[in-house]
Amino acid sequence: MAVKQSFPEHDLHVLLKNDDVDDADPLRALGVRFTSVAAVPAVLRTAAFAARGIAMGLVERPVCVLGAHLHFLPAIQALRGIIGTKYAGFLYGIEAWNVTSKHRIRAMCAADGLVAISWFTRDHVVKHHHVEPGRCRLVPCTFDVERFAIGAKPPDLLERYGIKPGQPVLLTVSRLALSERYKGHRQVFVAMRRILESHPDAVYVVAGQGDDLVRLKDEAQVMGLEDHVKFIGHVAVAELPALYRMCDLFVMPSSKEGFGIVFLEAMATGKPVIAGNIDGSVDAVDHGRLGALVDPNCPMEIGATACQILERSYPNPLMFQPEALREAVREQFGYARVSRLFAEFVRPLTEDDTTASSTDSAALPSPPNEAPIQRRGLRIAVLTHLTSPYQVEFFNAINASGLCSLDVVYLTSTDRSRQWAKPALSHAHMIVDETPECAQSAMSVLATADVTIFNFYTHAFALKAIRKRAATGLPWAFWGERPGFMHLGLIGRLQRKLLLGPLHACRAPIWGVGKFGVAGYQSEFGPDHEYVDIPYFSDISRFECPRNERSTARKFLFCGAMIPRKGVEELARAFKRLAANSPDVRIVFVGDGPLVPKLKAILSGCASQVEWAGFQPWEKLPGFYAEADVFCFPSRYDGWGLAAVEALASGLPVISTDETGAALEFVKEGSNGWLVPPGKEEALLAAMKKAVSLDQAELAVMREAARVSVTDHSLECGAARFIEASQRAALLWRRVLQ
Secondary structure: OHHHHHOOOOOOEEEEOOOOOOOOOHHHHOOOEEEEOOOOOHHHHHHHHHHHHHHHHHHHOOOEEEEOOHHHHHHHHHHHHHHOOEEEEEEOOHHHHOOOOHHHHHHHHHOOEEEEOOHHHHHHHHHHOOOOHHHEEEOOOOOOOOOOOOOOOOHHHHHHOOOOOOOOEEEEEOOOOHHHHHHOHHHHHHHHHHHHHHOOOOEEEEEOOOOOHHHHHHHHHHOOOOOOEEEEEOOOHHHHHHHHHHOOEEEEOOOOOOOOHHHHHHHHOOOOEEEEOOOOHHHHOHHHOOOEEEOOOOHHHHHHHHHHHHOOOOOOHHHHOHHHHHHHHHHHHOHHHHHHHHHHHHHHHHOOOOOOOOOOHHHOOOOOOOOOOOOOOEEEEEEEEEOOHHHHHHHHHHHHOOOEEEEEEEEEOOOOOOOOOOOOOOOEEEEOOOOHHHHHHHHHHHHHOOEEEEOOOOOHHHHHHHHHHHHHOOOEEEEEOOOOOOOOHHHHHHHHHHHOHHHHHOOOOEEEOHHHHHHHHHHHHOOOOOEEEOOOOOOHHHHOOOOOOOOOOOEEEEEOOOOHHHOHHHHHHHHHHHHHHOOOOEEEEEOOOOOHHHHHHHOHHHHHHEEEEEOOOHHHHHHHHHHOOEEEEOOOOEOOOHHHHHHHHOOOOEEEEOOEHHHHHHOOEOOOEEEEOOOOHHHHHHHHHHHHHOOHHHHHHHHHHHHHHOOOOOHHHHHHHHHHHHHHHHHOHHHHHO
16 A cells, blocks of 8 residues: 555556455555465465566566565565566564575575564664665554554453453453464463462453464463463454453563564553563564563563553553553554655665665664663573473572573473372473474574573483584583483493583583582583582472371381382381381381382281372372471482472481482481481381481481471572572683683
8 A cells, every 4th residue: 555655656566475355455446456376276386476476577577576575585586687676575573583595695685675674673684694784674564543542441341251340451462373472471471470469350361362272271270370361262353442442451571573563553542561672572662662661581570560550650651641652653653654664665666766775874764772671680591301390399489589581491291200280380481392383482592591501411302402502602501410310330421421512512511419410520521610509499398387296106208209219129128127126117108100019018017007198299298298207218329309308398307328419418417317328228227227216305306407407498599599500600601611
């Protein structure tokens, strides 16, 4: 429309690939001609589109060609080589940022002009594809101002969706596609926890449909938000203005948006908006003049900003003046201004005078003068294996600190050997094995974060991610349990040297899980790395519950997998011998595994003194610790062993081995427990006898020592250590690489 109205003297012929235009379309009445290849089979359509375009150009000899998709710029460039016509291309978002084809990049650089819809896209192609700045003009998106008007909340929509007139309503309108997870729905879910603290009746309305809908619903339910998140599906175009009027705040903290027309539509109805500050969304809110900009990777900031807006305390009064906001959006992005900018871009392409070229940078608008908006805190990405409750609660705590922006990439959410229910993930995350799109997005996050931490490596995706990150030259660190868990000796060392080649080839920091882990990595990787002790952490406050005191003989507790590595066979045999002379002793086995039948056979002679609790949900474990007197954790090898830390927090003396990381870190012989050699039944039995021989006063002293030994091992302490180590890795990276 803008081209035809601005250049009525020129014939306009539009070639369409996947659509066609109805005969009654008003553009036809203006003389615009349309040709479509939509009838061609999809597998041949791209080739047919390019061929038809070149053929039309050879026959019609246009004064210029406008390529609405950069994928076809090479064909248009070829046409210019034949007939000398000028051409220009359109740059929207991801397809321009991630282009890798040398032919497309060359066609971009050779174009007589490029039009970008945002400064973010324009600056990206200038920086990464070496496009001359003067060739690229900024022309933002526009919208139908008349359709989106200010008005009261529609009673029919409130009733339809079960919303009370006074309830605070947040709204996002977008496709719910796996390929577009960057829209930020999950970050808003996490932010809702903060919002509900101040606005307990707030509701988040999610409009749209797509192949990510089922997973979004599942995550909202797992996070306990099913009463506060409403998925309303597809919304008819005619009903969209009323939907915007229903909300109090439009929020879409996207991280890869090319522009975001939905922001314009929401603001035109007088609604405040929240947008991400690291992509083209910045242009849609005019660099913060029209709306709030937040770090899209920081749910805490999203939640705090939403609360400020709902409470009308956000420091931008324009957002609370509907009429003024609507007028400001109309002036900046209305059709009149945008069509004028586009006509100014096209005009030099239609003129014969080459001195009036679109490459004249003096005619370009200047970039905004505002200082770039800074992200709050370091942006940290972590690659780890599994969404276990322990991992999730630790990363939730890091995110809750508000001191960094955290993205966690989990390789999977399932483990056949564990029966955990899916925990509530209140941090930004992706799960690689869900879809190929998730894997692609995860790889991008790991490659571009300020600092990336790798907590797993024996997986094809992890190996690729480590190598890709190492190739960027950006800060990263490796974080793991003591090497040698699966493969001891020379063969294991050779395998790890092969798989962890990038770690051997540079001086990236190594975070060992506990002193046990640090010592192992120092031995294997030598003195050229910086080593940091970052063990695993658990919410030990869950285990600080009242105890049931007894005057009878000791009750022992084992909690873990019933597998050979955990030393349960030695424990069963030792207890059998102990029970033969101590009829009052008891033992409780919490967990499941392949050795259960064998263990029951070993203990059949003292079955009345044994309790088999089986697998227990994570949240019920503190109750079992509270009922016990002594915790037995005789692992033949354990890189850390959070169960030992939890037992100490519960006030249980711990019997463990000197091949268990947490036990080596915290257990002091005779003070809060006993250390024994792994696989040694006699030594284990001797320690259990010592525990039985304690009187109540001696046991109380050991219990207190157990609690005190792990007081500095809270989630909050762990989060602080993790963030500090990440900051150090980023700050010292230049020195590390020297």
